[in-house]
Amino acid sequence: MNKNYIILTILMLVLAVGTIFLNREEEPKQIEPSKLLQEIIQPTRYVTTDQVAKMIIKGDPGLMLVDVRSNSEFEEFSLPNSVNIPLDSLLTGDNLSYFGIPGTQVVFISDDAIKADQCWVLTKRLGLNSTYVMLGGLNKWMETIIDPQQPSDDEPYTVHETYSFRKGAQMYFTGAEAEVGGSKVKVEVRRKEKTTVAAGGC
Amino acid sequence: MHIHELNPWRTLIALSVFVVLLIVGFLTMKKPLMSYQLNMTQSVEELTESEAYFFPWELEGVINKETTDVVLFDIRNNFVFGQGHIPGAENISANNLSSEENIARLEELKKMNVTVVLYGDDELHANGPWMLFRQVGYDNVKLLLGGYKYYFEHKEDLAATIDDDGYYIGFPRHNYAEMAAPKDGSAAGTSNERQEVQVQRRKKTVVAAGGC
Amino acid sequence: MGPLIPNGIIGGGWDFVIAILIGVAFGFILEASGFSSSRNLAGVFYGYNFVVLRVFFTALIVAMVGIIYFDFLGWLDLSKIFILPTFLTPMIVGGVIMGFGFIIGGYCPGTSFTGIAIGKLDAVFFTVGLYLGIFAFSLAYPLFEGFFTSGALGNVTLTDVTGIPAHWFALAFTVVALAAFWGTMFIEKRVRKNMKQYKF
Numbered sequence: 001m002n003k004n005y006i007i008l009t010i011l012m013l014v015l016a017v018g019t020i021f022l023n024r025e026e027e028p029k030q031i032e033p034s035k036l037l038q039e040i041i042q043p044t045r046y047v048t049t050d051q052v053a054k055m056i057i058k059g060d061p062g063l064m065l066v067d068v069r070s071n072s073e074f075e076e077f078s079l080p081n082s083v084n085i086p087l088d089s090l091l092t093g094d095n096l097s098y099f100g101i102p103g104t105q106v107v108f109i110s111d112d113a114i115k116a117d118q119c120w121v122l123t124k125r126l127g128l129n130s131t132y133v134m135l136g137g138l139n140k141w142m143e144t145i146i147d148p149q150q151p152s153d154d155e156p157y158t159v160h161e162t163y164s165f166r167k168g169a170q171m172y173f174t175g176a177e178a179e180v181g182g183s184k185v186k187v188e189v190r191r192k193e194k195t196t197v198a199a200g201g202c
Numbered sequence: 203m204h205i206h207e208l209n210p211w212r213t214l215i216a217l218s219v220f221v222v223l224l225i226v227g228f229l230t231m232k233k234p235l236m237s238y239q240l241n242m243t244q245s246v247e248e249l250t251e252s253e254a255y256f257f258p259w260e261l262e263g264v265i266n267k268e269t270t271d272v273v274l275f276d277i278r279n280n281f282v283f284g285q286g287h288i289p290g291a292e293n294i295s296a297n298n299l300s301s302e303e304n305i306a307r308l309e310e311l312k313k314m315n316v317t318v319v320l321y322g323d324d325e326l327h328a329n330g331p332w333m334l335f336r337q338v339g340y341d342n343v344k345l346l347l348g349g350y351k352y353y354f355e356h357k358e359d360l361a362a363t364i365d366d367d368g369y370y371i372g373f374p375r376h377n378y379a380e381m382a383a384p385k386d387g388s389a390a391g392t393s394n395e396r397q398e399v400q401v402q403r404r405k406k407t408v409v410a411a412g413g414c
Numbered sequence: 415m416g417p418l419i420p421n422g423i424i425g426g427g428w429d430f431v432i433a434i435l436i437g438v439a440f441g442f443i444l445e446a447s448g449f450s451s452s453r454n455l456a457g458v459f460y461g462y463n464f465v466v467l468r469v470f471f472t473a474l475i476v477a478m479v480g481i482i483y484f485d486f487l488g489w490l491d492l493s494k495i496f497i498l499p500t501f502l503t504p505m506i507v508g509g510v511i512m513g514f515g516f517i518i519g520g521y522c523p524g525t526s527f528t529g530i531a532i533g534k535l536d537a538v539f540f541t542v543g544l545y546l547g548i549f550a551f552s553l554a555y556p557l558f559e560g561f562f563t564s565g566a567l568g569n570v571t572l573t574d575v576t577g578i579p580a581h582w583f584a585l586a587f588t589v590v591a592l593a594a595f596w597g598t599m600f601i602e603k604r605v606r607k608n609m610k611q612y613k614f
Contacts, residue, residue, distance in 0.1 A: 041331065
């Protein structure tokens with residue numbers, strides 16, 4: 001009987017027992033807090049209502065709208081093709097499997113951007129990428145896309161350009177009649193594509 | 203003992219090297235600056251806790267130096283801070299939030315039971331950092347509702363804002379369904395005939411292939 | 415930090431270089447442990463030499479415990495490690511076939527190459543048979559295909575299936591292995607006492 005064998009056995013046992021005391025994260029994978037903070041302070045996650053409208057109109061296949069308002073609010077009104085995941089049930093079921101699919105961009109939508117932003121922080125903590133927040137939320141959506149205000153004549157050209165796009169988008173989303181004559185802006189959605197101010201957005 | 207049997211000495215040496223390697227690993231392991239104290243579920247619940255928010259009318263006491271256990275952190279950049287800020291606020295721009303000194307300071311303030319109020323341009327601006335700090339365990343960090351914008355508009359009569367609810371955001375200000383109803387005369391029911399949304403779900407991650 | 419290639423620490427082109435280095439080291443250890451001798455290898459089935467069991471179990475428990483520590487220390491990301499897909503019944507059948515081949519031939523595939531390296535004739539025949547078998551299987555693959563791919567469980571681990579954390583399995587395997595070391599030591603002694611001759 002070799003004494004070394006006994007030492008070896010004890011050493012190996014100690015090592016194996018030691019693994020039990022390594023406190024391991026049973027949580028799903030998360031990114032480090034300092035990394036998360038770096039991501040948070042960058043405003044790259046924000047997309048405007050115009051960009052979202054453009055992507056919907058173009059039928060961007062990689063776009064996924066996630067509505068984080070409550071179920072009843074979602075039933076009342078929602079953007080076309082959006083999915084309802086209320087913030088408080090974000091972690092339930094397999095709701096998380098909606099996010100982080102390569103090639104898709106998830107845009108969070110809420111009344112204002114605040115809830116959507118909170119959702120973004122939570123999903124980002126789990127390391128899920130290509131998620132975005134619609135700035136201003138549905139309130140802004142109503143003010144800009146559904147009911148755009150005509151800018152005064154002395155506004156710069158780009159403002160009128162945006163307005164013309166919004167007018168077109170308004171038609172697309174509500175079926176509103178185009179104002180015949182009077183306004184110099186042509187309500188044409190297609191044309192806007194050529195200008196590509198910020199096509200794709202995200 | 204045959205030559206082809208395990209040499210216990212060599213095995214012992216090899217295993218000792220292994221143990222030394224592990225010990226070196228444990229000794230050199232860096233403790234991260236921050237680590238999550240709340241799990242995901244707790245983090246979601248945290249958002250609905252009113253304790254975590256700081257109301258604009260509470261600022262009155264802070265500015266008049268009546269409440270001393272509150273520190274204001276302005277996370278806007280230096281330039282805007284110089285143009286105007288809440289009296290008594292410290293400027294820690296977003297980029298410096300995760301610096302070692304800042305974390306040490308937060309730690310110290312937490313020990314002293316001092317409330318840290320974060321504010322940015324608006325509520326959204328400070329929302330992310332506020333969520334993160336609460337998730338890593340600084341439960342003395344609060345978020346100023348309305349942000350600097352609301353303060354600036356009401357700085358003359360902050361105490362009066364106790365009856366105002368203009369700083370609340372995150373609720374519909376328009377009747378969406380009515381506003382977005384089709385205007386071509388057809389029945390207002392587009393949202394009802396919503397089709398089943400086709401979505402893709404992430405599959406279980408299959409990691410780099412390989413094998414033996 | 416690791417795994418090195420999936421994490422982009424070294425380029426993907428290095429995988430063959432690393433494979434060669436690890437292969438050389440593996441072959442060296444196999445030969446140094448006496449695995450080029452079919453008597454040594456088959457001894458585990460007759461009870462007079464358990465070196466195979468000792469070497470492989472030692473390697474297994476050290477690697478297993480080591481990986482768990484490395485994961486904790488942040489040196490190796492366990493979630494990025496490739497896990498062989500499991501096909502339940504084909505794997506059991508394959509294991510039985512391999513076991514029979516092991517007893518009859520006196521080698522397993524890897525050790526037969528170390529046998530060739532030191533010029534063992536039986537190892538050469540074993541390897542020729544190995545390749546003939548692979549060739550025959552490839553030709554007859556359409557016949558086996560249904561069975562070959564049956565019982566697919568995907569890239570699962572015991573932790574995925576049972577929900578028991580990996581370190582409990584590590585501890586259990588270590589205890590079993592250590593018990594096996596001591597148990598086989600006594601078996602070895604008794605069997606060798608009754609053997610008329612014992613040489614390699």
